[in-house]
Amino acid sequence: MAGKPKLHYTNGRGKMESIRWLLAAAGVEFEEEFIEKKEDLEKIRNDGSLLFQQVPMVEIDGMKMVQTRAILSYIAGKYNLYGKDLKERAWIDMYVEGTTDLMGMIMILPLQPADTKAKHLALIIERATTRYFPVYEKALKDHGHDYLVGNKLSWADIHLLEAILMAEECKADILSAFPLLQAFKGRISNVPTIKKFLQPGSKRKPQPDEKYIANVRKIFNV
């Protein structure tokens, strides 16, 4: 039996955070090796660990997996968080792509130049409240179930909770027009593995601060 999955990334959220969420929600313990300086990245590039020279990289089940979506899909499939058939998987994939787009916008906010930050933040809030959240609110309303797909906890639910919490960090009352999402947030936050991940001392990473962003810029040349 293989050991615990090992995550290779910087000590911050970025693209690895969704992977941390999914593993934690699935009850899977993992280890982390942090890239703290450029040399750390160069080392794993040079030893052939990174298929496309990029992180995230997760060592899992004898594979060195790269590409965030590939890693997430594998974990979802392995831990039965990917629906019961092809059609449920398609719904989960669609929902996850939406939350990925939203979280992608939030992820790059700290990297925006000062003069466009306010505009970018406004766009995030607009997209969250007019393009993305209405979709999930409607889905929950239409079927009246606790979970987005197939009346069962899936990757889509975990990803949506992560997106909701990130959006609330942008605007605390961003869910004010979405009563079902508010209830959803409460419900999913109380799933035991997720509740544990939301407590201090877990591997969940805090919001990026100036120091972290400066280091990320140096390591990745952005």
Added chain:
Amino acid sequence: DGELMFQQVPLVEIDGMKLVQTRAILSYIAGRYNLYGKDLKERALIDMYVEGITDLMQMILMFPFLPPEAKEKNLESIKEKATNRYFPVFEKALKQHGQDFLVGNKFSWADVQLTEAILAVEEKIPAVLSAFPQLQAFKTRMSNMPTIKKFLQPGSPRKPPPDEHYVQTVRKILKI
């Protein structure tokens, strides 16, 4: 009229669903038509390959919409990424297992996506495969598979490279 889940295209009506989000649509088709490997691990490898190829294709997709002064530099970047980051991975994979297809000795979504990418890059950089003999042979093999061969012939739904008229139309419709 509520057809587009996130107000965006592509949209594909298939098997009673209105699917959006390119990756979701592709994954569904791959799964449905047995082009997604035989188990979770093969699927993982196909996903990794496809995601890498998608990153390269994204550069090609954006290229026509760049301002003229950025185009030359971007073309250099496409050439560099194709020849230093992406193509070497697939050249090595084919060399190592010596099989006809990228994953599991069986035709998969990864092979289709790579073929598409090779042809798209060659349209911009005709000699891009010069250092990749395995990929040259792969391209020939894939192009001769009956369904792909048919798609590569005139009269198929395959679309030509974007021209100025198309780019202007897209800009207008999508307001970009």
